[in-house]
Amino acid sequence: xxxxxxxxxxxxxxxxxxxxxxxxxxxxxxxxxxxxxxxxxxxxxxxxxxxxxxxxxxxxxxxxxxxxxxxxxxxxxxxxxxxxxxxxxxxxxxxxxxxxxxxxxxxxxxxxxxxxxxxxxxxxxxxxxxxxxxxxxxxxxxxxxxxxxxxxxxxxxxxxxxxxxxxxxxxxxxxxxxxxxxx
Numbered sequence: 001x002x003x004x005x006x007x008x009x010x011x012x013x014x015x016x017x018x019x020x021x022x023x024x025x026x027x028x029x030x031x032x033x034x035x036x037x038x039x040x041x042x043x044x045x046x047x048x049x050x051x052x053x054x055x056x057x058x059x060x061x062x063x064x065x066x067x068x069x070x071x072x073x074x075x076x077x078x079x080x081x082x083x084x085x086x087x088x089x090x091x092x093x094x095x096x097x098x099x100x101x102x103x104x105x106x107x108x109x110x111x112x113x114x115x116x117x118x119x120x121x122x123x124x125x126x127x128x129x130x131x132x133x134x135x136x137x138x139x140x141x142x143x144x145x146x147x148x149x150x151x152x153x154x155x156x157x158x159x160x161x162x163x164x165x166x167x168x169x170x171x172x173x174x175x176x177x178x179x180x181x182x183x
Contacts, residue, residue: 033152040155044162051165055172058165059126062140063178065162066123070116077112084108090153118143127178137170 028034043061050058076083085108088100104111118139125136144163147154 028152030152037152037155037158040158041161044155044158044165048161048165048168051168051172055169056178058169059178062162062166062169063123063126066119066126066140070119070123073112073119074116077109077116081108081112084112087150087153090151091149092151093149096149129174129177133174134170137166140166141170 028037043065047058047061047065050061085100085105088097091097091100122136122140122143125132125139128136141163144159144166148156148159150156
């Protein structure tokens with residue numbers, strides 16, 4: 001069932017969202033992007049499988065992913081904030097491009113700093129239980145879906161697959177902390 005859901009979701013998104021006006025995903029001509037895209041999608045598939053079969057491992061992987069992303073984004077926003085402007089060339093959304101080249105370009109450090117804090121909170125929530133865990137999962141899904149328009153820049157379709165994996169985790173038993181043996 002998950003395989004069918006993933007294929008149909010991936011097919012719909014690839015055909016209706018990700019393609020630029022000339023029919024090609026932007027950024028695929030860059031070999032580094034392609035390698036990172038491949039790695040991101042392998043990780044996402046592993047997280048999807050783990051969410052279904054081994055939720056504790058999936059939660060740990062999302063803790064590590066969001067914590068790493070938080071640290072990376074924080075450091076980059078402080079040391080090289082202009083790097084984020086490159087994403088304007090990768091997105092398929094004119095709205096995202098205009099936002100990045102407009103307001104965002106004058107407020108990079110503050111905006112990405114806020115995103116980094118939210119990523120850290122999402123990561124930490126993966127270790128928790130109950131309401132805080134549910135809020136973190138919801139935040140993760142919203143974040144992952146919101147970066148889909150960055151295409152190669154966000155590792156698409158890995159972000160869509162990860163959002164599905166987090167949704168699966170959200171629907172599973174969350175009454176226990178990650179370190180409790182009740183799994």
